[in-house]
Every structure is written in C-alpha cells, then in structure tokens.
Amino acid sequence: MKKIMLQIIKFGLVGIVNTFVSYITYSVLFYFGVSPLICNIPAFIISVFVSFLLNSKFVFKKDESKEERKWWQVLLKTYISYSFTGLFLAEVLTALWLNVIHIENYIGFALPLFEKFGISLTPFELAGYLAPVLNLVFSIPINFVLNKFWAYRQKNKTDSETEKHTQ
Numbered sequence: 424m425k426k427i428m429l430q431i432i433k434f435g436l437v438g439i440v441n442t443f444v445s446y447i448t449y450s451v452l453f454y455f456g457v458s459p460l461i462c463n464i465p466a467f468i469i470s471v472f473v474s475f476l477l478n479s480k481f482v483f484k485k486d487e488s489k490e491e492r493k494w495w496q497v498l499l500k501t502y503i504s505y506s507f508t509g510l511f512l513a514e515v516l517t518a519l520w521l522n523v524i525h526i527e528n529y530i531g532f533a534l535p536l537f538e539k540f541g542i543s544l545t546p547f548e549l550a551g552y553l554a555p556v557l558n559l560v561f562s563i564p565i566n567f568v569l570n571k572f573w574a575y576r577q578k579n580k581t582d583s584e585t586e587k588h589t590q
Contacts, residue, residue, distance in 0.1 A: 430482055434567050437477040442559065445470035445509075449555055459517055459551045466555075467509040475501045483575035490578045500574035507569070508562035516561065520554045521547075 448466035453459060475498050485492060520526045527546035530553065537544055544552075 430571065431567065433482040434478070434570070435563075437474060437482055438563055438566075440477060441470045441474040444473050446555060450552065453551055459521065459554060460514060463510065463513050463517065463555070467505065467513070471502055471505040471509060472498075474505070478570060478575065483570065486577055488580070490580050492575070492577055497574055501570065504569035504574050505566060508565050512562060512565070513555065513558050516558045517554045520557055521550055526550045526553065526557075 445466040448469055449459075449462040452462040452465065478501070479494070479497065527550035530549055531546050534544060534546065534549060537549070
C-alpha cells in the first residue's frame with residue numbers, strides 16, 4: 424500500500440510538470456488564434472513524451488526480478504494510454520464545456536478579477552483557458568490506472584516463460 428501511495432504522489436508530481444508543459448503549449452497556440460480543439464494535439468504530443476521520460480525514471484521503475492520492458496513498447500503504450508484521455512477524452516470534454524454546457528455563461532464573475540491584473544479576456548477566452556484545467560479532474564485518475572497496470576506493467580519471469588512453453 425505504501426508503494427502505491429508513493430507512486431501516486433510521484434505520478435502527481437510528474438503530472439504537474441506534464442500539465443505545465445501541456446498547458447503552456449496549449450495557451451501559446453490559443454494566444455496566437457489556434458482553435459482550442461486544435462491546441463490539444465501538439466500539447467498532447469510534447470507533454471506525453473515528457474511524461475514518458477519522467478515516469479520511466481521516477482515513478483514506474485523497472486523491477487529487475489521481472490521480465491525486461493522494451494522502452495519503445497512502453498512509449499507506444501504510453502501514447503495509446505494518453506491518447507484516450509489526452510486526445511479523445513480531452514476533445515470530448517472541451518467540446519462539452521465550450522459547445523454544450525457553455526461554461527463561459529457561468530464564469531463571467533471571474534473576469535473583473537483578471538482585469539485587476541491587467542488581463543482583459545472575453546468570457547469565451549476565459550472558458551478556452553479553463554477547459555483543459557477542468558479536463559484534469561477526469562484524466563489524471565484514468566492515466567494513473569492505464570499507466571500502472573498496462574503501459575508500465577512488467578510480467579513475472581515465470582509468467583512469460585509459461586507463455587513461451589504453451590505457444
């Protein structure tokens with residue numbers, strides 16, 4: 424239990440870095456007039472690679488008593504895992520927040536706060552910046568489960584040997 428809690432904490436710290444990289448990429452593109460739905464794509468590609476590097480080194484370390492992982496398979500599975508939440512789910516949720524729920528109608532009260540800091544935004548612009556933050560509530564737990572139990576999973580050496588003999 425202690426090991427999983429430590430992994431969750433480390434995954435959260437990597438997630439903060441990953442979120443920062445993703446959000447900065449998204450925000451820069453959005454600032455230059457790119458559609459919010461398009462901004463997610465390069466933000467995804469860059470941030471998942473950073474996440475793969477950090478998770479491999481700090482969170483889901485290799486267990487030498489288990490079967491060796493191939494880095495390229497882990498990278499591919501990491502992209503597939505994050506594709507579900509970082510592309511598919513993010514696109515669906517972004518469309519939900521902006522085109523169905525219209526969160527810009529509910530966040531206008533925050534605009535004067537930004538104006539106090541010299542930041543002038545329309546309600547839609549604020550909603551566009553807020554959407555990826557709201558998406559995190561759903562994507563973080565799903566990402567942890569997919570990464571821990573699929574992308575970075577290592578089979579026991581005896582399990583893989585048994586599979587080889589049964590084939």
